[in-house]
Every structure is written in structure tokens, then in C-alpha cells.
Amino acid sequence: MSAFPADPKPLTRIQTKNRAAILDAGLEVFSTFGFRGSTLDQIARAAGLSKPNLLYYFPSKEAIHAELLTGLLSTWLDPLTLMRADGDPVPELLGYVRRKLEMSRQFPRESRLFANEILQGAPRVKAALEGELKDLVDAKAEVIRGWAAAGKIADVHPHHLIFSIWSLTQHYADFDVQIRAVLGEEDPFEGAEAYLDALFTKMLTPA
């Protein structure tokens, strides 16, 4: 019944399935080789489609990459968004750390896709970093500053605290190969959870 001129056509089941397969394949390939280093051949093969058929669903290589990145950005910020100013400060921050580590465990490819984009100078998300991301971080940094001023957590540089949480959690996804090479059989995430919990508890608990 809704018939606006710009109404997006509903997708058939097969369209939905193929689009999903392409995005999953694109994530796999782009997250490993970056945009420039990935080819449509690789993605098509991983998706189980021919190259022209792949281009029937997406107009270009850029379009696949763009869809992955934009879909990712908000998801990536969710764990920080969930940190509440009216909660108990130390548990709120530890909860953020745990959620972020869980993202690395559940979505390592997404983490690497993002890492690749940043490493290459963030040509496609620079604007979002300086806008959306900076705004959220600045707001949450203000919350953290307030907690510190009230003596509810130790006195730390709020921005660097947030950077350190990104760094420590994403490292287990982005440098997975290196960590497993050093650790051998031991599961990285088991130890990471305990280690990060202790680290931030000590860092944040006021003297």
C-alpha cells in the first residue's frame, strides 16, 4: 500500500541470500587484504558466484566496501554508547572493556576491516572519525572527567583511557596471528579477559 516514488523495492529471498553471501565474502577478503589489495575475483569465488553475477547485486567493488564500512561504524560504537553516566563508575568502565573485548572475540573480521581502513589513512571514514566518533568520545570523556573530579575513579586522562581500551581489546582481533604464534595452544581471550579486568580495576580504583 505504501507507494512513495522512492520506496526501495523489497528484495526476493534469493536476492537477500546472495547479497548476504557477497557481504560476508567481501568482509572476509577486505578484512585481510584491505581495499586495494582485494579483488572481485576473490570475493566472487568466496561468495560462490560468478564475477558478473556479483556485479549484478552491487554496482562496483567500492559499493561492497562502502556498505560494509557504514554498516560497521555504528555497531562499533555501541559498546561505548552503552556506558551510562548515572551508573557506578568503575563497573561501567569495566563493562565497556568487557563488551569491547567480546566484540573482538565475536567479530574479528570486522575489527580487521576497520584496522585496515585506518592504517591506510582512513580515506573513506575520515569524516565520520572527525564527526560522529569524535562527538561520542568527547561526550563520554566528559563523563569520565566528572567521575574523576568527584573522586569516584582515579585521575586519568579520559581520551587516553578510551584509546587504551580500544587498543587493548582490538589487539586480540587484529594481531590474532601473532598472539597465537606466541601463546601456542592457550586460548588468548580467556587470559585477556582476566588480565584486562585486573589492569583496569587497578588503574581506575581511586587511591
Next chain:
Amino acid sequence: MSAFPADPKPLTRIQTKNRAAILDAGLEVFSTFGFRGSTLDQIARAAGLSKPNLLYYFPSKEAIHAELLTGLLSTWLDPLTLMRADGDPVPELLGYVRRKLEMSRQFPRESRLFANEILQGAPRVKAALEGELKDLVDAKAEVIRGWAAAGKIADVHPHHLIFSIWSLTQHYADFDVQIRAVLGEEDPFEGAEAYLDALFTKMLTPA
């Protein structure tokens, strides 16, 4: 006078200069786009040489990349090698953190070259990670374990402590664009040094 059959020919001044220019250009390009995403055209242009002339100095794209990586690996481990078992534990570890952060400040491109290689699954350094790197880390982890057992530092998981030092220091090189997008004018490394110093002091000082 030395005339062993396998003596490497000495390089002329111009050869030395051009080889250096190529390696510098290669570092610039490979560290941004990774191996697959980089082209000889980009490197030649950055080095101020024609593509065939570049291939007069190095036999292939692979060869340039390989020389950069092998030259890098030992340098990259130096800060950890310098950590002495017979020193004062907390200052030894803090010194390691400072040296590693200084590497990120001085050699961000080298850090990103390495990050790109790991992100792509470490196809060219996997063996070195499982050998040279693992051996060094295991040895230093044993030192840290000893310090903890003697009550000279807090009880921490040695491997995850080392991972956290890598992660936190390299983050300022690898994610430089993102950090500057959020921080604005503020110098990242100034704040980082103070923050990391405080973080590891709290983490390591025994209760």
C-alpha cells in the same frame, strides 16, 4: 685486498643512494597499502625513479618488501631485548614501555608495515613469529614470572603483560589518523607517555 669468491661487491655512492631511496619509498607505500595493495609505479614515483630503473636495483616487488621486513624484525625486538633480568623490575618494565613508545613516535611507518603484514595473516613472517619472536617472549616472560614470584612486581600474566605493552604503544603509530581525528590539536605522544607511565606503575607495583 679481500677477494673471497662470495665477497659482496661494494656499492657505489649512487647505488647506495638509490637503494636507500627505493627502500624509503617502499616503506612509505607498503606501510600504507600493504603488499598486495601497493604497486611498483607508486614506489618508483615516490623514489623519483622510473619503474625499470627501480627493477635494476631490486629484482622484484617481493625483494623490496622482504628486505624491509627482515631489516625491521630485529630492530623491532630491541626494546624487549634490552630489558635486563638483573635490573630493578618495575623500572625495567617501565623502561621497556618507554622505548617501545619511542619507537612508535620515531618509526610509525615501520610499525604500520608490520601491522599490515600481521593483519594479512603474516604470510611472510609467520615462521619468525613462531621462532625468533616466541623464543624471546617466552624467555622474557620467564623473567617476569620470576619477579612476580619474588613479590617484586604484582602478580600478572607475563605474556598478556607483554601483549598489552605492544598493543598500547603501537596503537599510537598504527591508528594515528584516528587518534588525531579525536584529539584535534593535542599532541598524542605527550599524553600517551604520562598515561602509560601511570598505568603500568599502578599495574606493576606490588600491593
Next chain:
DNA sequence: GTCTATAGTCTGATAGAC
């Protein structure tokens, strides 16, 4: 919707003049 065929461009590497 999916395929084969192919256009047009880029890329790594070589040949050969100077």
C-alpha cells in the same frame, strides 16, 4: 538472474637502445 565473452585498463617484469 546467471552465464560466456570481452572491452579497456593496470601491473609486474623484460628487451634493448643509449
Next chain:
DNA sequence: GTCTATCAGACTATAGAC
């Protein structure tokens, strides 16, 4: 040592049959 010219293969994307 450096260049122009160029090859063979890979790359993104399109045309057109079915």
C-alpha cells in the same frame, strides 16, 4: 645506469545470449 617501448597476465566492469 637509465631510459623508451612493450609483453603477458590480472584487474574492474560491461555487453549480450539464454
